[in-house]
Amino acid sequence: MGKVSKKSSNSSLPAGTSSSSVDKSPSKLRNRNKANNNNNSGDKTKQEEFDSGGSIIPAEDSKKKWRNWRQRTTFTFVMIAGFATVIALGPLSIMLMVLCLQVLIYREVISLSSVPKKERDLPWSRAMNAYFLICLEYYLYGHNAHRALKRHPWLEAHLQFVFAHHTFISFSLYLIGFVWFVSTLRKGSYRFQMGQFAWTHMALGL
Numbered sequence: 001m002g003k004v005s006k007k008s009s010n011s012s013l014p015a016g017t018s019s020s021s022v023d024k025s026p027s028k029l030r031n032r033n034k035a036n037n038n039n040n041s042g043d044k045t046k047q048e049e050f051d052s053g054g055s056i057i058p059a060e061d062s063k064k065k066w067r068n069w070r071q072r073t074t075f076t077f078v079m080i081a082g083f084a085t086v087i088a089l090g091p092l093s094i095m096l097m098v099l100c101l102q103v104l105i106y107r108e109v110i111s112l113s114s115v116p117k118k119e120r121d122l123p124w125s126r127a128m129n130a131y132f133l134i135c136l137e138y139y140l141y142g143h144n145a146h147r148a149l150k151r152h153p154w155l156e157a158h159l160q161f162v163f164a165h166h167t168f169i170s171f172s173l174y175l176i177g178f179v180w181f182v183s184t185l186r187k188g189s190y191r192f193q194m195g196q197f198a199w200t201h202m203a204l205g206l
Helices: 002-012 019-047 059-089 091-112 125-151 153-158 160-164 166-183 190-205
Strands: 048-050 056-058
Touching: 059 091, 091 125, 091 190, 125 160, 125 166, 125 190, 160 166
Parallel strands: none
Antiparallel strands: 048 056
16 A cells, blocks of 8 residues: 555656655745845845934935935034124124024014914004014113224214113113003903013013
8 A cells, every 4th residue: 555655646746757856845945935035135224224223214214314414514514604704794793693583582482472363453462572672672782882883983973862871762662662562451351461561571581
């Protein structure tokens, strides 16, 4: 019976093949699969990078990352060059740069507390914020501007009254703004208006 089974198994094989080649075919298939997997992993490693934590970063994300680094590096050098240029131009240019930065920061802080729906019923709220900022800038930079304008006698002569009574004018401007605020108070919006007024002074203090 054993001989018969062997003969039947050998008879089922196709012509030109032996039992030894059939036995080796699964191992060959496994080797081929391993080779294919190694080739695929090699292609993936070419398209992927690893970050400092060891996690895989796709090629597209790595390109975006390096593009962002280039942009940041470029703008860093541009800002450094601009800052050096402002310093080289003298104290007046430095004052203007600081003034621009203060205006931008003040604008961002004020926008945090803005409520457009309520501000539509109070049309003077934004104008009042700008007015108080102008009063503060005049108070802070009045004397410094006077020193800077001494190089221009004709301009200093026209603004002599403004510089001579700087403190009194600053106080008068603030009183005008306060009276303006009180005159714009409306029933039903007292809490919101007082909150905005306090927020404005907090932003001015920054």
